[in-house]
Amino acid sequence: MKGQTEMKIIKIKKEAWGQGLEKLQSEFRLFGPVADKDGFEFKELAQGQLPVMDLGNTRLSAKSTVYPQTQVMFNYTLDESKEDHHIMKEVDLNGQPQAVIGLRPCDAASFQLVKRNFDNPEYPDPFWVRPYEQSTFVGLACDNPSPTCFCTSVGGGPYSENGLDVLLSREGEVILAKVITEKGEALAKAAGWDTDADENVFDERRDAAEKKITAKINSDQLKGKNANDLFSAPIWEDIAFACLNCGTCTYSCPTCWCFDIQDEVKGTEGKRMRNWDSCMYPLFTLEGSGHNPRPVKEMRVRQRFMHKLKYYPDKYDSDVQCVGCGRCIDLCPVNIDIRDVCETMNNYKPLKSES
Amino acid sequence: MLTYAEKIRELSAQLLREDKVDMVIGFRKGSLPMSNEPCMVKNPGDADKLVWDSNCGVNLASYLTDRKERIGIIAKGCDSRNINTHIIENKIKREQLTIIGVPCTGMIDKRKVSNSVDFDIIEVIEEADKVIVKGAGSEQTFDKKEVLRKNCEVCIHPNPVVYDEMVAEKVDINQDVDRYADVREVEEMDSDDRWQYFEDLLSNCIRCYACRNACPLCYCPTCFVDESQPQWLGKSTNATDTRGFHFLRAYHCAGRCTDCGSCETVCPMGINMRAFTKKLEKDCLENFEWQAGLNTEQRPPLDSFNPSDPDAFVK
Numbered sequence A: 001m002k003g004q005t006e007m008k009i010i011k012i013k014k015e016a017w018g019q020g021l022e023k024l025q026s027e028f029r030l031f032g033p034v035a036d037k038d039g040f041e042f043k044e045l046a047q048g049q050l051p052v053m054d055l056g057n058t059r060l061s062a063k064s065t066v067y068p069q070t071q072v073m074f075n076y077t078l079d080e081s082k083e084d085h086h087i088m089k090e091v092d093l094n095g096q097p098q099a100v101i102g103l104r105p106c107d108a109a110s111f112q113l114v115k116r117n118f119d120n121p122e123y124p125d126p127f128w129v130r131p132y133e134q135s136t137f138v139g140l141a142c143d144n145p146s147p148t149c150f151c152t153s154v155g156g157g158p159y160s161e162n163g164l165d166v167l168l169s170r171e172g173e174v175i176l177a178k179v180i181t182e183k184g185e186a187l188a189k190a191a192g193w194d195t196d197a198d199e200n201v202f203d204e205r206r207d208a209a210e211k212k213i214t215a216k217i218n219s220d221q222l223k224g225k226n227a228n229d230l231f232s233a234p235i236w237e238d239i240a241f242a243c244l245n246c247g248t249c250t251y252s253c254p255t256c257w258c259f260d261i262q263d264e265v266k267g268t269e270g271k272r273m274r275n276w277d278s279c280m281y282p283l284f285t286l287e288g289s290g291h292n293p294r295p296v297k298e299m300r301v302r303q304r305f306m307h308k309l310k311y312y313p314d315k316y317d318s319d320v321q322c323v324g325c326g327r328c329i330d331l332c333p334v335n336i337d338i339r340d341v342c343e344t345m346n347n348y349k350p351l352k353s354e355s
Numbered sequence B: 001m002l003t004y005a006e007k008i009r010e011l012s013a014q015l016l017r018e019d020k021v022d023m024v025i026g027f028r029k030g031s032l033p034m035s036n037e038p039c040m041v042k043n044p045g046d047a048d049k050l051v052w053d054s055n056c057g058v059n060l061a062s063y064l065t066d067r068k069e070r071i072g073i074i075a076k077g078c079d080s081r082n083i084n085t086h087i088i089e090n091k092i093k094r095e096q097l098t099i100i101g102v103p104c105t106g107m108i109d110k111r112k113v114s115n116s117v118d119f120d121i122i123e124v125i126e127e128a129d130k131v132i133v134k135g136a137g138s139e140q141t142f143d144k145k146e147v148l149r150k151n152c153e154v155c156i157h158p159n160p161v162v163y164d165e166m167v168a169e170k171v172d173i174n175q176d177v178d179r180y181a182d183v184r185e186v187e188e189m190d191s192d193d194r195w196q197y198f199e200d201l202l203s204n205c206i207r208c209y210a211c212r213n214a215c216p217l218c219y220c221p222t223c224f225v226d227e228s229q230p231q232w233l234g235k236s237t238n239a240t241d242t243r244g245f246h247f248l249r250a251y252h253c254a255g256r257c258t259d260c261g262s263c264e265t266v267c268p269m270g271i272n273m274r275a276f277t278k279k280l281e282k283d284c285l286e287n288f289e290w291q292a293g294l295n296t297e298q299r300p301p302l303d304s305f306n307p308s309d310p311d312a313f314v315k
Helices: A014-024 A105-118 A124-132 A183-191 A200-211 A227-231 A235-238 A248-252 A297-316 A326-329 A338-347 B001-015 B044-049 B075-086 B108-115 B183-185 B191-202 B210-214 B239-254 B261-265 B274-288
Strands: A005-014 A029-036 A039-044 A070-077 A100-104 A137-141 A166-171 A174-181 A260-265 A269-276 B025-027 B035-043 B071-074 B097-101 B123-129 B130-135 B138-143
Touching: A005 A014, A014 A183, A100 A269, A105 A124, A105 A137, A105 A227, A124 A137, A137 A183, A166 A183, A166 A269, A174 A183, A227 A297, A235 A297, A248 A326, A269 B210, A326 A338, B001 B044, B001 B071, B001 B097, B035 B044, B071 B075, B075 B097, B108 B138, B123 B261, B191 B239, B191 B274, B210 B261, B239 B274, B261 B274
Parallel strands: A029 A100, A100 A137, A137 A166, B025 B071, B071 B097
Antiparallel strands: A005 A174, A029 A039, A070 A269, A166 A174, A260 A269, B025 B035, B123 B130, B130 B138
């Protein structure tokens, strides 16, 4: 676990913010929300580029900063005149340290949920673990949560420090930074941010922000339910009817981690990469034999919700695999709403209990 | 709009009660402002769930593909044209369908509304031709025509072209509209600018395939992007592969697209991929005097040959 530090709050004025970020760029690759057409997304910041800090959450999550949609894992050559032909060579994962600036507490928490999958003792995944370890997460607290934010009912909050090294809170031009970990302390030092704040307004602002969150999910009954009962419940046809089986929910979700491995060869040079995949696609489960265990969309939709709300909590003895960012609700083209699906699952009672 | 919904409920309940259909496909109220969810209703008692307002933009013909039941379906102008296309392409049989026609007054562009206000939207109410947008302590009123989807602004077939019942009198059609101003703008660009235009257009595509999956024409059992033996197209975020997907998909819709706007509406990134399909639609109109889905008697231009077909491209 990251080293905890004695809580320290720093005051950063407008000029110091820009100057500090610029200083950081000599040491870190910086990622932050930047304008992209009519929305904004996490991208690597160009030299001197400031992250957008005064709008709501990004359209897509911050997961791409550690786990990009396309990630090369190995390179190889088919040129037989080369000594190492046909040998996979792992890409260098010891890159420059990076800092993700301005991610919201929901996105920060998502890395902690996803970590259970990628950083488990049995199969640690270096392609996720290394970039994650090299990252410092500088979060931005949410003083104006959106109507579809429900982080507080899945263990998070607009001022949650879970998964963060620094938590920022903005008021006008002044930014207050709460340093949470040693990593965060090192970043603040490298940026030259060292003016102690005279007051701690975090608790007060947290209470005010939490009060603004009106959306919620109820998952309290799910743990006690039999997974097979839910699996065979007659609820899925109705839930799934509208679904187009596009990948919008999974691609925008900070906690969806599935990928597909592909080789691409151009001339004699090849690369093996992984790309985000989606359990909404028929190809996701299509086997080499031609058999597909999830041939129809009801099954695929059921898989997504069962994984997030039932299998994951059961497997890891944890809360649901959802951080309440609300993106899938906002972006679903046919308005399938995880809050409603969770409610249906939570209230479901089998006609004849098998237990 | 309210009367539309009442009539839809009444007709749907009747069809189900009289056992003329096994289900009715329509919309139910969504959980967010400006959103409704496509749904099916199987019991007459559930017909009162059905709604109709200016947030029913998803093309319901997509939900008919290869279904075997007897289906009642709510259809606005574009849906009805895609139902005809489905019938021509043997994806559904006319005898299976009872079409409840809705004369359409245009659908709201949710993104346009969201981008036009500077508050979080809590509620959107339609009153006559006004759209009232409410936030916490804020309110803004638009004329509906200011916030229509782009395809609805230039629609010349708002009335269903095929139906068994109609929920209201047909609406007036604006025939004077210039349907292709945006296409001409792109046609007039030099090749470099045009390339740049398309590159910018697709720059933020995440290959989620929402456009394809919402499209009533995209029903191939295995889409070319999913072909793996051999693989036709790379699956990464490579720009060439992304363009390949959009170009090929558009061409596959040539002479079939009704400009229903579903693709653009569902795109999470707000990409106007209609820039491609509309150009092809214009070409079909100019070369073959063809508009897709107006009837089931005529074969579409790309699956029929006529000696009078233009051949100026043969040099």
